[in-house]
Amino acid sequence: MDSATLVAVVSIATAGITTGFGCMGPALGEGRSVASAMTSLAQQPDAAPTITRTLFVGLAMIESTAIYTFVVSMILIFANPFWNHFLSQAGGK
């Protein structure tokens, strides 16, 4: 297996695994935060606007780690510098 094929295979496999693993952690964290938000809403319904706003802010912060993994996957598939290096080499030949 020459190096170009190896780069392609590893990039594609890593891109899939990155998004797969990268979505598990944030999903668990968001589930726990929504659960505790529900509990506090049940205990104090008149603080609902504050709780909801804080919940959304916290969810966006947790989401950002999932977004990091997504960006890495996109870079591996669409803007891969190693693959572009091989493409330019093959184009130059």
Place this chain on the structure above:
Amino acid sequence: MIIPAVQITSDQQIFWQHGFVKLNETIVTTWGMMIAMTLGSMLITRKLATERTISRWQSALEMVVTGIEGQIKEVGLDDPEKYLAFLGTLFLFIGTCSVCIVFPGFKPPTGSLSTTAALALCVFIAVPLFGIREQGFAGYLKTYIKPTVIMLPFNIISELSRTLALAIRLFGNMMSGVMIVGILLSITPFIFPIVMTLLGLLTGSVQAYIFSILAAVYIAAATRGIKPKPAAQAKPETSPA
């Protein structure tokens, strides 16, 4: 089935080039948004009225401005007038760019890492500026050794990493929205892309709010010297003065 090569950002669509100066889609959309928003605000605020009957546009703008002021006050900045211009601009620019994805063919300029990096750099420069203006140079530098002196390298690293996180968070959210709709248009072009555009609207607006609230929290931390909690505690509603 072949998925066509998807452009990951709108940086690659170049309209005009001269040497190394490139006029790409990101720049065109950014300037278009700036001109549209500035012209719109100038038109609305031409004759500001203070009597009982105010035009609808003026009261809409007033709602927006007072809303942003209230949010800044809740974060812990006691004098929101000083920061309203910067934080309001951040929120309005990112929010309007996110909402305008309903127009077909519009790619939000915040879906390009250049724009989000520029916005994050603005926050990175603004936080020390506001901190030095409030507390003086020595007072601001003292915030870096705030809990103990050992925290100095960690505070510096956290300054850099949270700027990077701001840029990547906004870029990732906007770019993923655009890309999902683009890919879905080639797979199931009927109803599903509209649903995903709705989701993109929601996440875009939330991200605009997040960006400006985080900038406000960083500025509050720099001007006060202690890290306030980002969650506002439930304050009892006071009657408006």
